[in-house]
Structures are given as C-alpha cells and as structure tokens.
Amino acid sequence: MSEITPTGISKPDYPSMKERKMKKHRFKWSVLCLLLAACSQLPAQxxxxxxxxxxxxxxxxxxxxxxxxxxxxxxxxxxxxxxxxxxxxxxxxxxxxxxxxxxxxxxxxxxxxxxxxxxxxxxxxxxxxxxxxxxxxxxxxxxxxxxxxxxxxxxxxxxxxxxxxTSCDAYGSPNYPIKEPLKMKEPTVCPK
Structure with a gap:
C-alpha cells in the first residue's frame, strides 16, 4: 500500500532492500539445486x-x-x-x-x-x-x-x-573382456 507524503504525492510501495536480497538468494539456491539434481541424473557417456x-x-x-x-x-x-x-x-x-x-x-x-x-x-x-x-x-x-x-x-x-x-580398453589389451583371437575358423558344423 502507498503512503501519502507531506507533499501529497504518494510514494510507491517497493519491497525493502532486505526482502529483495532474500528473494534473489532464494532464486539462486533454487537454480543451483535444480542444476545439481539434473547433473546427478546424467546418463553414462x-x-x-x-x-x-x-x-x-x-x-x-x-x-x-x-x-x-x-x-x-x-x-x-x-x-x-x-x-x-x-x-x-x-x-x-x-x-x-x-x-x-x-x-x-x-x-x-x-x-x-x-x-x-x-x-x-x-x-x-x-x-x-x-x-x-x-x-x-x-x-x-x-x-x-x-x-x-x-x-x-x-x-x-x-x-x-x-x-x-562397452569397455574403454582396446581389443587385445590385457583388460579387454573379449579374448577371442581375430582370425577364427568356421567349424564344419555350427552348434545349434
């Protein structure tokens, strides 16, 4: 609500400086929390x-x-x-x-x-x-x-x-999980 000054002109009802700072910080914290939540949900590369x-x-x-x-x-x-x-x-x-x-x-x-x-x-x-x-x-x-x-x-x-x-190691390196040799012979009869 506006208040009337001695000059008769009403002064606008602005929020106090403290209220503005609180709203500003609340907004920053909300954005930060949203960003952290989004980052924790990122899938693997x-x-x-x-x-x-x-x-x-x-x-x-x-x-x-x-x-x-x-x-x-x-x-x-x-x-x-x-x-x-x-x-x-x-x-x-x-x-x-x-x-x-x-x-x-x-x-x-x-x-x-x-x-x-x-x-x-x-x-x-x-x-x-x-x-x-x-x-x-x-x-x-x-x-x-x-x-x-x-x-x-x-x-x-x-x-x-x-x-x-999905290994990051190269084929043939000790940590690579698939060990079959590159050149494999086709058997005469394949198992069913």
Whole structure:
C-alpha cells in the first residue's frame, strides 16, 4: 500500500532492500539445486558403435538397436564408427541390445570387370546369392555403475554368433573382456 507524503504525492510501495536480497538468494539456491539434481541424473557417456569381425565373411552392414555402425567390415578386420550408443548410467541384470547385420563375400575374387558386362552380371548374382541377414538380441555385460563406458563394440564370431562390450580398453589389451583371437575358423558344423 502507498503512503501519502507531506507533499501529497504518494510514494510507491517497493519491497525493502532486505526482502529483495532474500528473494534473489532464494532464486539462486533454487537454480543451483535444480542444476545439481539434473547433473546427478546424467546418463553414462555416449560413444561410437564399433565392430571386430573374427570371420572369413564380410559384414556388409550392421546396427545396434537400430543405430547404424556405418562401415562395412572386411574379413578379420575392425571398423564401424556409427553414432551413437549410450549405455544407461546404471547396469541392470537382463540388459540387452539388438544387433542386426548382413554377411556376404569378403573378396572380389573372380571379378571379370565391367567391360565384360554379361560375365559381371553373373558374378554379381553369385555374390548377392551369398548375402545373409541376421538378427540377435544379446546381453550387455556388467559395467561399473557410473563407470567408464565407451560406446559399444560388437564382435562378429563364427557360426553367426556375437558378443558385445562397452569397455574403454582396446581389443587385445590385457583388460579387454573379449579374448577371442581375430582370425577364427568356421567349424564344419555350427552348434545349434
């Protein structure tokens, strides 16, 4: 409420300096609390989708939970680089990812050249006939809650088996969890 001064002009009713400072501090504390709450909910760091191919077949394309791995990967090679896979902050038993991929011939052996068009079309049909589509849901191995995760790496193994890891260590290093050698032979009969 305004008060009347001796001059007859009313003086506006401004909050006191103390009240303004209190409101200002209350606002700052509210913002700080919201920021801290938001930071504590951040998920683990996102990373790329990589792959290591332990087979004689090429991996023509692959994806993890519908996120593409980008590169095709030749036999006994690594690649990928698709964006992004983000592991949840906390690992939970039963966590899985769905991996879809296509295998095919890993060489250009027998390529007749484009100048022999009819032979090329026969060769191409033979190559395409060997392509196979695969899909698997696999468990995500345990990782430390709030610990380092570096995207996801898919290991393509013989008999159309796969393993995944979120490890930040490089393949072949002592702490890397998947120990299979790069060059693995395909058994005559795959286990069911």
């Amino acid at each position: 996102a990373g790329t989708i990589e792959a290591i191919n332990h087979t004689k077949w090429a991996i023509n394309r692959f994806s993890v939970d519908d996120n593409p791995g980008i590169d095709s990967i030749g036999p006994y090679q690594g690649g990928g680089g698709g964006c992004c896979y983000r592991a949840p902050e906390k690992w939970k038993p039963g966590m899985t990812v769905k991996v879809d991929w296509e295998t095919g011939v890993g060489t250009t052996e027998g390529f007749p050249g484009f100048d022999k068009w009819d032979e090329y079309l026969v060769w191409k049909a033979k190559i395409n006939a060997q392509k196979r589509q695969h899909s698997q849901v696999v468990p995500v191995p345990y990782y430390q809650n709030g610990g380092d995760t570096c995207g996801i790496t898919v290991h393509f193994l013989p008999c159309n088996q796969i393993k995944v890891t």
